[in-house]
Structures are given as structure tokens and as C-alpha cells.
Amino acid sequence: MKSITVHNIIKTFPGKPPVQALQGVNLDIEKGELFGLIGPDGAGKSTLFRLIASLQLPDSGSITMEGLDVLKDYMKVRKLIGYMPGKFSLYQDLSVEENIRFFATLFNTTLEENYHLVKDIYIQLEPFKKRRAGKLSGGMKQKLALCCALIHKPEVLLLDEPTTGVDPVSRKEFWEMLHRLKALGITVLVSTPYMDEAMQCDRVALMQHGTLLQVDTPDNIIASYDKPIYAVTGNNSPEVLHALREWEGSYSCFAFGEALHLTLQSEQYSVESVRKFLDEKNINGVEMEAITPGIEDCFMAYL
Amino acid sequence: MKPVITVRDLTRQFGTFTAVDHISFEVHPGEIFGFLGANGAGKTTAMKMLIGILRPSSGEASVAGFDVYREAEHIKQHIGYMSQRFSLYEDLTVMENIRFYAGIYGLPITSIRKEAKALLDRLELTHEANTLVKALPLGWKQKLAFSLAIIHKPAIVFLDEPTGGVDPITRRRFWEMITETARTGMTVFVTTHYMDEAEYCDRVSIMVDGRIEALDHPKKLREQFGAQSMDEVFRILARGAVRSE
Numbered sequence: 258m259k260s261i262t263v264h265n266i267i268k269t270f271p272g273k274p275p276v277q278a279l280q281g282v283n284l285d286i287e288k289g290e291l292f293g294l295i296g297p298d299g300a301g302k303s304t305l306f307r308l309i310a311s312l313q314l315p316d317s318g319s320i321t322m323e324g325l326d327v328l329k330d331y332m333k334v335r336k337l338i339g340y341m342p343g344k345f346s347l348y349q350d351l352s353v354e355e356n357i358r359f360f361a362t363l364f365n366t367t368l369e370e371n372y373h374l375v376k377d378i379y380i381q382l383e384p385f386k387k388r389r390a391g392k393l394s395g396g397m398k399q400k401l402a403l404c405c406a407l408i409h410k411p412e413v414l415l416l417d418e419p420t421t422g423v424d425p426v427s428r429k430e431f432w433e434m435l436h437r438l439k440a441l442g443i444t445v446l447v448s449t450p451y452m453d454e455a456m457q458c459d460r461v462a463l464m465q466h467g468t469l470l471q472v473d474t475p476d477n478i479i480a481s482y483d484k485p486i487y488a489v490t491g492n493n494s495p496e497v498l499h500a501l502r503e504w505e506g507s508y509s510c511f512a513f514g515e516a517l518h519l520t521l522q523s524e525q526y527s528v529e530s531v532r533k534f535l536d537e538k539n540i541n542g543v544e545m546e547a548i549t550p551g552i553e554d555c556f557m558a559y560l
Numbered sequence: 561m562k563p564v565i566t567v568r569d570l571t572r573q574f575g576t577f578t579a580v581d582h583i584s585f586e587v588h589p590g591e592i593f594g595f596l597g598a599n600g601a602g603k604t605t606a607m608k609m610l611i612g613i614l615r616p617s618s619g620e621a622s623v624a625g626f627d628v629y630r631e632a633e634h635i636k637q638h639i640g641y642m643s644q645r646f647s648l649y650e651d652l653t654v655m656e657n658i659r660f661y662a663g664i665y666g667l668p669i670t671s672i673r674k675e676a677k678a679l680l681d682r683l684e685l686t687h688e689a690n691t692l693v694k695a696l697p698l699g700w701k702q703k704l705a706f707s708l709a710i711i712h713k714p715a716i717v718f719l720d721e722p723t724g725g726v727d728p729i730t731r732r733r734f735w736e737m738i739t740e741t742a743r744t745g746m747t748v749f750v751t752t753h754y755m756d757e758a759e760y761c762d763r764v765s766i767m768v769d770g771r772i773e774a775l776d777h778p779k780k781l782r783e784q785f786g787a788q789s790m791d792e793v794f795r796i797l798a799r800g801a802v803r804s805e
Contacts, residue, residue: 394600396599422724424794425753425794511729556727557729
């Protein structure tokens with residue numbers, strides 16, 4: 258069964274020139290799925306979240322949530338969702354505990370009633386429960402926001418960039434938490450600018466400029482990369498990067514940590530042809546190895 | 561060559577809490593120095609002291625030849641600074657932003673016009689001089705923001721998470737620009753949460769609980785910790801953290 262369906266959504270913001278934030282987006286998210294929206298700032302992720310959360314109206318198109326139309330049945334829809342906006346939106350002057358109790362009360366429930374849902378997170382927050390939310394550090398604010406989004410036992414969690422600006426270790430912990438929530442049957446729609454987080458999702462949508470570039474499982478997205486790709490190591494100086502990028506057989510060449518990733522135009526080019534080119538340029542000490550692309554390579558092929 | 565940054569036992573306390581705990585290091589001219597650490601490790605506090613906007617509790621530091629206690633105002637004039645959140649004025653045009661930054665950094669009025677023209681040429685933005693910055697594609701904005709942060713040719717530029725939320729190609733092009741700039745002899749002091757970017761630094765320091773727990777070339781750090789990637793090095797170190805923000 259579908260948890261969320263997005264049909265031909267168009268959303269434009271006025272201005273000079275007007276901004277087409279969403280240019281005809283179609284998307285189905287299954288019940289219980291951990292679904293990732295992957296894309297940089299300005300891709301349209303947050304706008305899509307606000308439309309799904311019934312907080313903004315589309316120019317055209319329709320969205321359903323658990324079978325309900327988000328426009329007509331917005332009051333029911335809002336009870337079903339837990340929404341964590343990209344910008345910290347809790348009460349800065351209330352304490353951690355007061356925030357949680359406030360959101361629980363709004364939904365006619367209590368911290369005690371749904372404690373099992375938030376227990377993992379709440380335990381980490383408990384030492385700070387008397388502290389004002391505004392005085393928490395970034396990582397703790399995120400945990401509190403997730404806690405408040407969960408307290409009414411939502412069917413669907415909408416998490417808009419929960420890990421942005423968060424260090425790699427805390428990000429990993431956050432994803433472990435999402436997997437536990439998924440195991441409880443909650444549908445999770447999460448957005449992120451970090452490409453490596455795509456691998457944590459059941460399915461992802463790669464998003465840029467208000468359109469979905471590709472929607473599939475991470476494995477299928479990687480399998481659909483149809484060009485030979487190599488990791489170039491040993492000598493990855495800017496000179497090698499620029500030479501390889503300008504070479505006729507190269508489709509793209511970019512730095513990836515300690516290596517360069519070189520994608521060839523087609524199978525017609527080979528390691529030997531790269532070597533020949535590098536010899537002609539008097540570039541030595543380069544090692545090449547065929548690799549499986551990552552989600553980031555796949556995303557970059559669209560840009 | 562004389563270091564651009566010299567830090568000895570630099571410490572900052574907030575009440576009983578020691579945010580930065582006796583850190584010491586040097587940064588050399590033309591070096592790309594990566595300043596990493598988990599949230600709450602003390603990076604921001606340390607950086608605030610180095611750019612002259614927060615007074616240390618104890619220890620010594622000099623930046624671009626100026627003392628952080630006595631010459632903080634000089635530091636501000638002799639460094640560049642760019643962050644992800646605050647860089648350009650979106651509601652000003654490209655030219656207005658150039659004039660603004662050139663003025664702020666004290667370039668003589670007579671040379672601003674010349675500098676602006678040269679900058680627009682170099683960035684291929686001449687035709688966009690009167691375009692509002694908010695209408696520019698992200699990649700151009702980033703290049704402009706970086707160029708303006710160094711328009712007064714400082715000895716060192718501080719970049720605070722300059723690539724957060726940026727698409728993967730723009731992010732890489734930005735690093736290519738950083739590398740080129742460092743080759744001209746300018747020092748680059750940069751923070752990031754992207755561990756692949758740590759590999760592009762000449763040296764990387766990793767802060768844990770207010771202290772610098774590791775400092776070396778990325779390759780050496782990987783060897784030292786028997787790790788495949790900087791991500792792994794980071795995790796090994798951060799796992800030892802007592803302080804959870």
C-alpha cells in the first residue's frame with residue numbers, strides 16, 4: 258500500500274524572475290519505507306516537504322497521505338505526520354521536557370503513553386531535560402526535534418535535512434535511530450545533501466532544480482551507471498586532474514578524497530588508451546583501478 | 561618560513577566548562593590546513609579566538625603576525641573569512657557586493673574600480689555585474705564569495721564549512737579553486753564535515769573534547785590509525801569523546 262503519493266506537483270514562488278521550485282514532481286512512497294530525497298540546497302526538497310505536510314499549497318497537482326487528500330483532509334493528515342523542519346522550530350525558551358510535553362499535549366497524548374517510541378532518544382536528552390532548548394548544541398537540538406515529532410505516534414515521519422551540519426559520527430547515530438523507527442513500521446521520508454547517506458535508504462530520489470532525476474533503490478541507481486569508471490591514484494595533482502578532464506576519451510574527472518574518479522566516454526576507451534595519453538603528456542606514477550561507482554558519481558553524471 | 565598561525569596552549573573556558581583545552585599548533589604559508597572535529601569538540605570556539613572575535617582565557621596565539629589579545633583588530637583586517645551561512649548580500653548586485661567588500665577591507669577608493677573590473681574578468685562575470693546576487697547560480701556565488709573574502713590579499717583565509725549543502729560538482733570546483741589559491745602562497749584554514757575534503761588538505765587536525773588529538777598529513781593519519789579513509793580516522797577518534805555536546 259502507498260503511504261504517500263505525489264502527482265504532477267508544480268510549485269512556483271513569485272519574484273523576479275519567479276522561481277519554479279517544483280516542476281512536475283511524481284513520487285510514490287510505500288508504507289513502512291525509509292525513503293531518501295537526495296539533493297543539494299535549492300533542489301526543492303524543503304518545498305516538497307511543506308507541500309506533503311499540508312503547510313503550503315501547490316500551483317497544481319495532488320498529494321495523498323495514507324489514502325487521504327492532503328488539501329481536503331489536512332486536519333486528519335496533520336495528525337498522521339511527524340514533521341521535523343530543516344530549521345529548528347521548537348520553543349527556544351521552553352526546557353527540553355516542556356517542549357516534549359507541549360507537543361504531546363497538542364496531540365492529546367502524554368510522554369508516558371508513547372514513551373516506548375522515544376525512549377532511545379529521550380535517554381540521551383534526559384541529563385539536559387531542564388535546559389532551555391535554545392541553549393542546546395546542534396546535535397542535541399536535532400534529537401529533541403525528532404523526539405517532539407515522534408511523541409504523538411505518527412504513521413509518517415517527514416524529516417527535512419536532519420543531519421545537515423552534523424558531524425559524521427552523530428550522523429551515523431541518527432541513521433541508526435531511523436532504522437529502529439522503520440522497524441516499528443513508521444514510514445520515513447528524509448532529505449539530505451550528503452550523498453553517502455543514500456545507501457541507508459530503501460529507495461531514494463535524486464533531486465535537482467525542482468525535478469526528480471532518478472527514483473530507485475541505491476543498488477539499482479549504481480547498476481544503471483553505464484560508463485566505465487576508474488579510480489586514479491598515485492599522482493592526483495591538479496595537473497593530472499586537468500589533463501584527464503580535457504582528454505577526448507574522458508567523460509568526467511573529479512577528485513574523490515585521495516583518488517580521482519575518471520569516467521570514460523564509452524567502452525571504446527580503455528585503461529591502455531588512458532595510459533597512452535598520460536605517457537604523451539609525460540605524466541608518471543599514476544595507478545588506475547576499475548571501480549563500482551557510488552551514488553555521488555551517479556548524481557554528478559546528471560549535473 | 562615563519563608560520564602564519566602560531567598557537568601555544570590556547571585555552572578558553574566558559575564558567576567551569578573548558579571549551580578549548582590547551583591546543584598548540586602551527587600553520588605554514590601556502591598550506592591548506594583542515595580543522596576537523598565533532599559537533600561540540602570546540603572548533604568554533606577555537607576559530608573565534610583565531611579570527612579575533614573571542615578573547616582566550618589563557619595561552620598564546622598569533623595570526624598573520626598579530627597577537628590575539630592585543631591586536632585583534634589588526635587580525636580582522638589581515639585575514640579573509642567566509643562561511644556557508646554568511647557571505648554575500650543576496651539583495652545587492654554583483655558589483656555592489658564587490659564595492660561593499662572592497663570598502664570593508666579598506667581598499668583605496670581609487671583602486672576599487674580597477675580591482676572590480678579585474679575580478680569580474682577573471683570570474684567571467686562582466687555581463688552579470690548588475691545582476692542581483694540571488695539570481696546567480698550557486699557555483700558562481702561561491703566563486704564570488706571566495707574571491708571577495710580574499711580581495712584584500714590576506715596572508716590567510718578562514719573558511720567555515722564553505723561547502724555545506726552544495727551540490728557535488730560545485731563542491732569539487734570550489735576545492736579546485738582553494739587548491740589554486742593556496743599555490744599562490746595564501747594560507748587556507750578550513751573546516752568541513754565532508755571527510756573526502758579532508759583528503760585535499762596538506763595537514764588535518766582533529767579536535768576531540770577541546771583538545772587536538774591528531775594532526776598530520778591525511779595519508780599519515782590513515783596509516784597511523786590503520787584506517788582506509790579519513791572518515792574512519794575521524795570515527796576512531798570521535799568514539800573516544802567523553803563530551804557529548
